[in-house]
Amino acid sequence: MDSALIPEGAKRCSFPKFAIGIAIVGAVLLWGVYAMFLCWFKGLNQTNMNDYYGFALWIWADLAVIAVGGGAFFTGLLKYIFKVDELKNIINFAVIIGFICYSSALLILAIDIGQPLRGWFIFWHANVHSMLTEVAFCLSCYFAVLTIEFIPNILENRQVNRVPFFHHLAHNMHGVMAIFAATGAFLSFFHQGSLGGVAGVMFGRPFAVREGLLIWPWTFFLFTWSAAAFGPCFTLLVAKITETITGKKLVKDNVVHLLAKISGWMITTYIIAKIIDTIYWATVTIPSLGFKLSHFYTNNSFYGYWILITEVVLCGVVPGALLIIKSTRENPTLRLIAIVLGVIGVCLNRWVMVLQIMAVPVMSFDTWALYIPSWQEIATTILPVAYGIILIAITYRYLPVFPQEQELNSIEPATEAE
Amino acid sequence: MFPFNFEWAWDIAHVVFFGGFWYAIGILGAGMTFCILKAAYDTMKGNGASDH
Amino acid sequence: MKQENNKAHKFGMVIDLDKCTGCGSCMVSCMSENNVPFKEDESNKKDSITWMRVYKITNGKSFPDTEIVYLPRPCQHCGGKGDHGHSPCVSVCPATATDYGYDTGIVSQIYTRCFGCRYCMGACPYHARYFNWWDPKWPEGMENYLSPNVSPRMRGVVEKCSFCYHRYQAARDKAYVDGRDDIEEQEYQTACTTACPAGAIVFGDLNNPAHAVHQIVKPDPHPDPRNKHIVGKSRNPNVFRLLERLGTNPKVYYLSEREWVRKAGDNYLEGEWDEIKNHHGSSSHD
Ligand code: SF4
Ligand code: SF4
Numbered sequence: 082m083d084s085a086l087i088p089e090g091a092k093r094c095s096f097p098k099f100a101i102g103i104a105i106v107g108a109v110l111l112w113g114v115y116a117m118f119l120c121w122f123k124g125l126n127q128t129n130m131n132d133y134y135g136f137a138l139w140i141w142a143d144l145a146v147i148a149v150g151g152g153a154f155f156t157g158l159l160k161y162i163f164k165v166d167e168l169k170n171i172i173n174f175a176v177i178i179g180f181i182c183y184s185s186a187l188l189i190l191a192i193d194i195g196q197p198l199r200g201w202f203i204f205w206h207a208n209v210h211s212m213l214t215e216v217a218f219c220l221s222c223y224f225a226v227l228t229i230e231f232i233p234n235i236l237e238n239r240q241v242n243r244v245p246f247f248h249h250l251a252h253n254m255h256g257v258m259a260i261f262a263a264t265g266a267f268l269s270f271f272h273q274g275s276l277g278g279v280a281g282v283m284f285g286r287p288f289a290v291r292e293g294l295l296i297w298p299w300t301f302f303l304f305t306w307s308a309a310a311f312g313p314c315f316t317l318l319v320a321k322i323t324e325t326i327t328g329k330k331l332v333k334d335n336v337v338h339l340l341a342k343i344s345g346w347m348i349t350t351y352i353i354a355k356i357i358d359t360i361y362w363a364t365v366t367i368p369s370l371g372f373k374l375s376h377f378y379t380n381n382s383f384y385g386y387w388i389l390i391t392e393v394v395l396c397g398v399v400p401g402a403l404l405i406i407k408s409t410r411e412n413p414t415l416r417l418i419a420i421v422l423g424v425i426g427v428c429l430n431r432w433v434m435v436l437q438i439m440a441v442p443v444m445s446f447d448t449w450a451l452y453i454p455s456w457q458e459i460a461t462t463i464l465p466v467a468y469g470i471i472l473i474a475i476t477y478r479y480l481p482v483f484p485q486e487q488e489l490n491s492i493e494p495a496t497e498a499e
Numbered sequence: 500m501f502p503f504n505f506e507w508a509w510d511i512a513h514v515v516f517f518g519g520f521w522y523a524i525g526i527l528g529a530g531m532t533f534c535i536l537k538a539a540y541d542t543m544k545g546n547g548a549s550d551h
Numbered sequence: 552m553k554q555e556n557n558k559a560h561k562f563g564m565v566i567d568l569d570k571c572t573g574c575g576s577c578m579v580s581c582m583s584e585n586n587v588p589f590k591e592d593e594s595n596k597k598d599s600i601t602w603m604r605v606y607k608i609t610n611g612k613s614f615p616d617t618e619i620v621y622l623p624r625p626c627q628h629c630g631g632k633g634d635h636g637h638s639p640c641v642s643v644c645p646a647t648a649t650d651y652g653y654d655t656g657i658v659s660q661i662y663t664r665c666f667g668c669r670y671c672m673g674a675c676p677y678h679a680r681y682f683n684w685w686d687p688k689w690p691e692g693m694e695n696y697l698s699p700n701v702s703p704r705m706r707g708v709v710e711k712c713s714f715c716y717h718r719y720q721a722a723r724d725k726a727y728v729d730g731r732d733d734i735e736e737q738e739y740q741t742a743c744t745t746a747c748p749a750g751a752i753v754f755g756d757l758n759n760p761a762h763a764v765h766q767i768v769k770p771d772p773h774p775d776p777r778n779k780h781i782v783g784k785s786r787n788p789n790v791f792r793l794l795e796r797l798g799t800n801p802k803v804y805y806l807s808e809r810e811w812v813r814k815a816g817d818n819y820l821e822g823e824w825d826e827i828k829n830h831h832g833s834s835s836h837d
Contacts, residue, residue: 124706125667126684131597135669135682195667195682195707202646202666204500209516210637213645213670218516222523229531245545250538257530264526271519284632285639285676285797369778370796371818443676444794445815446608446622450597506647 086240088481092329092490099478106470113464116457120192127457133450134439139193142462144276144431146182146189147220149315149424151308153179153227154262154269156316159343161262170336173482174323175316176230181472183224185465192461212278219272226265230258237481270305277304280434287370288377289438291362299358300434306354310347311427313340314400314420321417323477329490331483334411341416345404348423352397359393377441381449384437392433396426558733561656562714563757563802564744565767565790566623568812570751571605573621578603580746581625583696584715586703588687600681602626602712603743610811620812623752625743626679626712627793627801628658633774634782634800640671640680649709656757656802657714665708672709676794677801680711714754715741736762757783757802768804777830788829791816 082096093099120127130137156175160168191197203217236242236251254261274297280289281298291298317340324331363374378386403409403419410416440450454462476482500507500517507513581587581603593599603625610618631637636651638658648665651658672680686706689697697703700717704710722738736755744754755762757770768785775781780798785791791813792801807813814824 124684124686125682126598130682131595131684132672132678132681133597135672135680193668195669195709196665196705199646199664199666202648202664203668205504206506206646206648206664207500207516208506208645208647209512211643211645211670213643213668215516217645218520222520222527225527229527246538246542249541250534253534253537253541257534260526260530264523268523279643279670282643283639283674285674285794285799287797368820371820371823373820376818439673443797443818445818446606447678 086238086479088239090487093478103471103474106467110464110467113460113467116460117192117464119457120461121197125195127455129452129455134452136435136439137452138454138458138462139189141432141435143186143189144435145428146185146465147276148308148427148431149312150179150182151273151312152316154265155309155312157262158266161259167336167339170485171316171332171340173234174320176227177473177476178316178319180227180231181469183227187224188465212275212282215275216272219268223265223268223272226261226268229261234480238479273305273308274301277301280438286438286443287367287372288441292366303355303358306351307427307430310344310351311423313344314423317341318420318424323473331486333485338411341404341410345401345410349401349405352393352401355393383451384440388433392426392429396422396429559654561757561802563764564752564754565764565804565806567751568620568622568805568807570749571621571623572749573605573607574748575605576746576748577623577743578605580742584698584742586697586701590685598684608815624677625803626658627677627803628656628714630656630800632780632798639674639799643670643674657716659713660709660711662702662704662708662710667707667709669709676797680709682709683707
């Protein structure tokens with residue numbers, strides 16, 4: 082039915098099967114869209130946020146998708162600037178995931194603000210001293226970069242590419258992609274960082290505040306580093322899921338191993354920095370403000386030391402180690418465990434740096450505040466996931482996303498490991 | 500965002516921040532303009548759809 | 552930024568916690584003065600708007616040693632680290648929708664410019680900022696009681712105590728008409744100050760030695776030698792500020808003769824209080 086659109090030589094499931102799959106996910110998407118309109122028309126009283134939790138699930142979702150979407154800029158940086166050529170086999174996919182993550186982040190932000198129609202004030206009346214301003218500017222610009230990086234892949238669709246203009250456009254864009262990728266890396270450095278800065282500059286919140294370099298608190302650098310470290314984990318994870326669903330091998334093992342190895346070293350160096358940061362914060366920063374470490378992890382029913390240990394050790398040290406040791410990295414199961422732990426770890430870090438900050442009492446007579454999101458918040462947070470699945474399904478079906486797909490799937494037993 | 504916005508000041512913070520911003524926008528804009536114009540030129544020159 | 556610098560005010564407040572009975576008149580007067588909207592059901596305190604909020608604090612001891620203190624908490628109009636005007640909330644607002652008045656020391660909120668990102672709420676450790684989760688609605692006929700001097704706020708923006716800025720504007724206008732350069736102490740008083748039946752709240756210019764607030768607080772003009780971020784520490788041994796150690800530099804001071812009350816104003820490690828409690832600004836060393 083739609084075979085004219087499918088990349089030449091690629092095998093795809095039948096159109097009805099595809100349509101049913103899309104319809105199921107589409108139903109979830111519509112549920113999210115319904116909740117989104119509820120929030121827009123009725124206001125944020127649809128959420129369970131309150132004056133203690135001005136930042137809640139949505140801001141976490143924003144930080145998390147941007148962190149895991151960091152695979153796009155980092156892979157692009159490695160491919161186009163550091164010329165790690167093998168990565169050309171996964172860069173398209175990394176860009177698509179980045180595109181999904183960043184468009185989701187922008188959408189969630191548009192739901193999250195109390196006066197969505199005034200969203201442009203953040204640009205127009207920009208306060209250049211606010212970390213959030215830096216986030217907004219770099220995020221939007223970087224989204225433009227991702228769109229630019231995504232376009233050539235769209236233009237490579239079999240039918241679109243027949244149009245000479247589009248063919249030439251895709252070709253020319255590939256030619257200058259390094260410049261776009263460099264700009265993207267520059268922008269990413271700043272917005273990933275300033276997302277970390279959002280927490281680090283809150284000197285009224287001892288759980289968040291960090292010292293730093295010039296105007297940038299240490300969280301600025303930790304966030305950039307962790308996005309570069311864990312972003313590729315997410316790219317690998319989604320690639321693995323796609324391979325499982327399609328039942329095909331899409332990326333050669335050497336590419337996967339290379340990206341996993343880079344990610345492993347990044348995670349390990351990051352986690353060392355994170356441990357140093359935590360120790361310094363716990364032994365120097367907070368005692369000077371009159372707090373003991375136990376203040377932040379006891380006397381409430383949810384936030385205990387377990388969250389710190391899970392984030393740093395189980396989801397930081399462990400995946401880092403699994404990915405830098407050759408034998409565990411090249412073992413598919415252990416590698417999968419490592420990348421799953423890594424993705425959980427970075428999401429947990431973002432959770433702590435948003436929600437635990439709000440939960441901890443600061444005034445001596447204040448109390449812990451816990452919060453459970455409303456269904457509207459959950460639905461609008463699942464919305465981007467559904468949208469992402471649909472976009473990946475469509476791009477996979479109609480665009481030549483994985484350059485190695487044909488080679489790996491042409492003859493029956495493809496040449497496996499390398 | 501622009502010097503005519505009333506909260507704009509010609510101080511180091513604004514110059515650095517918006518300098519970086521307009522620089523990035525400039526590169527993206529110029530890059531895309533170049534690609535589109537060159538694609539139009541290539542199309543008009545008419546060297547078909549297979550030039551790699 | 553530099554206008555009127557030679558006669559810059561620094562409006563502030565001192566609240567005598569030993570006089571406060573917790574009656575809540577300040578809260579009521581604040582709500583009606585500033586057109587603060589309320590909900591039909593106010594049982595969930597975490598999303599109702601109280602620019603002025605009275606906290607109840609106990610010394611944690613059991614009967615018969617139990618003691619209670621009521622602590623009214625307006626926006627503290629923080630001056631930020633070093634009192635340079637970079638309040639926790641002002642410095643983070645991406646849209647310049649909350650601003651520090653260098654001529655008054657008042658932290659303003661520009662409702663029509665706030666787009667409701669709530670970053671400022673996260674940054675404020677005093678929970679002095681409130682979000683309008685609902686459209687403001689007043690019961691039939693009650694709109695007639697709204698103050699014409701204060702604009703009501705729309706859904707989706709943040710609001711907070713303004714130190715009744717409109718009263719300052721009115722006092723300034725009057726002074727101008729009368730041909731005076733400046734306003735008198737009694738011409739500008741906040742609604743809570745005038746409403747408090749116990750006379751627990753004193754409001755005025757912390758920069759003006761003739762004002763009662765200055766005389767009670769005796770603010771230290773030099774940075775605290777123990778923490779250079781802290782400026783304006785009180786030299787009165789019974790006066791303290793909330794969370795002073797964070798370096799937020801509030802302009803709201805509290806007064807109490809009871810030691811446990813003063814201690815409750817901030818966080819201290821074990822044993823630290825005894826070392827710190829007798830330290831009252833740089834000049835206490837002489
Ligand atoms: S008390 Fe809160 S809202 Fe008021 S100035 Fe300080 S940080 Fe800002
Ligand atoms: S909620 Fe309004 S005042 Fe607060 S930081 Fe956001 S835009 Fe600024």
